[in-house]
Amino acid sequence: MPDFLQQLKQYSKLINEALDDLIPPSSDYPELIHEAMRYSLMAGGKRLRPALVIGAAQAVGCNYERVLPTACAFELIHTYSLIHDDLPAMDDDDYRRGKPTCHKVYGEAMAILAGNALLTLAFELIAKNADTVPAELVLRVIREVAVAAGSKGLVGGQAVDIVSSSENVSKEVLEYIHRHKTGALLRAAVRCGAILGGADEKQLTALTTYAENLGLAFQIVDDILDVKGDSSKIGKSVGSDEKNKKATYPAVYGLKAAEQKVIQLTENAIKALEMFGKESDFLRSAAYFNANRDF
Amino acid sequence: MPDFLQQLKQYSKLINEALDDLIPPSSDYPELIHEAMRYSLMAGGKRLRPALVIGAAQAVGCNYERVLPTACAFELIHTYSLIHDDLPAMDDDDYRRGKPTCHKVYGEAMAILAGNALLTLAFELIAKNADTVPAELVLRVIREVAVAAGSKGLVGGQAVDIVSSSENVSKEVLEYIHRHKTGALLRAAVRCGAILGGADEKQLTALTTYAENLGLAFQIVDDILDVKGDSSKIGKSVGSDEKNKKATYPAVYGLKAAEQKVIQLTENAIKALEMFGKESDFLRSAAYFNANRDF
Numbered sequence: 001m002p003d004f005l006q007q008l009k010q011y012s013k014l015i016n017e018a019l020d021d022l023i024p025p026s027s028d029y030p031e032l033i034h035e036a037m038r039y040s041l042m043a044g045g046k047r048l049r050p051a052l053v054i055g056a057a058q059a060v061g062c063n064y065e066r067v068l069p070t071a072c073a074f075e076l077i078h079t080y081s082l083i084h085d086d087l088p089a090m091d092d093d094d095y096r097r098g099k100p101t102c103h104k105v106y107g108e109a110m111a112i113l114a115g116n117a118l119l120t121l122a123f124e125l126i127a128k129n130a131d132t133v134p135a136e137l138v139l140r141v142i143r144e145v146a147v148a149a150g151s152k153g154l155v156g157g158q159a160v161d162i163v164s165s166s167e168n169v170s171k172e173v174l175e176y177i178h179r180h181k182t183g184a185l186l187r188a189a190v191r192c193g194a195i196l197g198g199a200d201e202k203q204l205t206a207l208t209t210y211a212e213n214l215g216l217a218f219q220i221v222d223d224i225l226d227v228k229g230d231s232s233k234i235g236k237s238v239g240s241d242e243k244n245k246k247a248t249y250p251a252v253y254g255l256k257a258a259e260q261k262v263i264q265l266t267e268n269a270i271k272a273l274e275m276f277g278k279e280s281d282f283l284r285s286a287a288y289f290n291a292n293r294d295f
Numbered sequence: 296m297p298d299f300l301q302q303l304k305q306y307s308k309l310i311n312e313a314l315d316d317l318i319p320p321s322s323d324y325p326e327l328i329h330e331a332m333r334y335s336l337m338a339g340g341k342r343l344r345p346a347l348v349i350g351a352a353q354a355v356g357c358n359y360e361r362v363l364p365t366a367c368a369f370e371l372i373h374t375y376s377l378i379h380d381d382l383p384a385m386d387d388d389d390y391r392r393g394k395p396t397c398h399k400v401y402g403e404a405m406a407i408l409a410g411n412a413l414l415t416l417a418f419e420l421i422a423k424n425a426d427t428v429p430a431e432l433v434l435r436v437i438r439e440v441a442v443a444a445g446s447k448g449l450v451g452g453q454a455v456d457i458v459s460s461s462e463n464v465s466k467e468v469l470e471y472i473h474r475h476k477t478g479a480l481l482r483a484a485v486r487c488g489a490i491l492g493g494a495d496e497k498q499l500t501a502l503t504t505y506a507e508n509l510g511l512a513f514q515i516v517d518d519i520l521d522v523k524g525d526s527s528k529i530g531k532s533v534g535s536d537e538k539n540k541k542a543t544y545p546a547v548y549g550l551k552a553a554e555q556k557v558i559q560l561t562e563n564a565i566k567a568l569e570m571f572g573k574e575s576d577f578l579r580s581a582a583y584f585n586a587n588r589d590f
Binding site for chain 1: 319410450
């Protein structure tokens with residue numbers, strides 16, 4: 001199996017080049033909004049969501065080039081959600097990916113607008129996929145993304161998150177937050193890569209199971225790293241969840257149970273890939289890697 | 296020519312019913328986000344943008360039912376932009392459409408999220424139009440809307456607006472703000488109604504000229520009403536632009552020149568409709584009505 005980090009680095013390079021190509025340059029008027037968009041988008045980040053779009057497309061035998069604009073769209077939506085999450089009215093974070101957050105550099109108003117513009121541009125990029133993919137498939141992807149990012153997906157998870165705290169959250173609510181705030185977009189990334197790649201329904205079902213297990217495992221690992229991680233590696237303060245009284249898996253279940261849950265979800269994710277061969281190696285190694293990552 | 300307000304009222308009824316049908320009910324989990332979305336969406340408003348979508352479709356001989364989801368999408372995007380515009384970090388307004396603004400009722404975080412969810416849902420609704428319209432046309436509309444709402448459209452206009460004030464704004468910058476903050480979405484509403492309605496390129500060009508003139512006239516009338524309007528009719532405080540040192544037409548050109556500009560733009564808009572007959576009466580009466588409205 002190829003080394004996951006090495007493969008991710010290759011994908012990151014492709015994605016960063018495509019992003020640079022698809023996002024208006026900072027010199028385009030109004031300069032400040034494009035600067036703010038690029039500042040947050042190009043601040044680093046693992047590019048996991050776009051890599052999953054590519055990985056899912058490859059699992060069903062499709063070339064990465066066909067899904068590149070949609071892959072970039074997922075990074076735009078992820079970045080928009082981070083910019084807004086960091087706002088004073090939300091989590092009020094000063095650092096993200098090791099750099100001052102968007103609103104610390106450009107002010108709150110411009111940060112809100114930069115997030116909005118990234119979200120909007122995401123749909124424009126997906127629509128661009130129609131150059132190489134049948135229009136019906138592109139529209140299906142647009143519906144998937146809109147549902148995953150909307151009031152019953154990402155935004156729904158954020159809404160429940162801000163009215164919940166570690167003191168009042170039930171296990172059901174915690175799972176809702178995790179499955180929606182992080183899970184929905186990861187799930188959609190895998191599904192949309194598969195749909196654009198021409199997956200049949202059986203393949204799509206298997207990849208959805210993979211993505212749901214990976215997504216929850218991913219968020220639990222994030223929670224665990226916030227308790228016992230190294231802030232220089234994860235690029236933000238350790239202990240911020242506890243400080244903000246965030247609902248987290250370790251807070252509700254304890255650290256040991258959280259770690260066991262990650263192992264179980266990872267096994268489920270790998271099992272869901274049984275019907276695929278070598279062409280799904282990236283997805284397989286992503287699941288293993290997540291379970292053992294320290295950033 | 297039918298009475299504009301009577302016709303608008305009929306369209307509003309259709310649009311409000313469709314919105315009620317297409318937006319998740321407040322009882323759907325997470326309730327608070329759906330409540331906040333519905334609160335701002337159902338707080339009144341002229342429903343001008345969706346009515347223009349319908350009017351443009353009718354001008355090219357298409358039934359309103361075919362464009363109803365996209366018409367609603369325009370109202371969602373308009374409402375999202377108002378919710379975010381009213382935030383403390385932006386214009387900091389307490390009242391909108393005669394009611395407390397979204398963040399005054401639901402808090403800043405929920406207002407940001409409600410705006411985001413409305414924007415996202417708009418793209419979901421447009422994609423729904425594929426039930427009755429060829430997928431290629433729907434994708435074209437999605438691209439039009441994304442550009443009109445994005446960093447070189449609505450959001451671009453807002454970005455320039457917040458860094459400008461009546462003291463430092465040039466005529467060029469003022470026109471940029473107006474053409475983008477308000478104009479881009481009105482223009483897209485007309486164009487998308489026409490595209491979904493099956494307009495040929497000649498019709499689309501004429502309707503675009505109509506929309507660009509109407510859009511700028513509409514914003515100048517808004518500026519004028521902020522100087523000399525009746526706050527009980529327009530649903531927000533009079534003089535707020537001056538208080539906020541907003542760049543406005545009357546501030547830059549004087550009231551009289553602003554009023555003359557409205558007349559000239561309205562004539563241009565009417566002239567652009569010359570090639571159409573009775574089927575464009577709604578668009579025609581909209582332009583006349585705008586020039587004389589007091590709310």
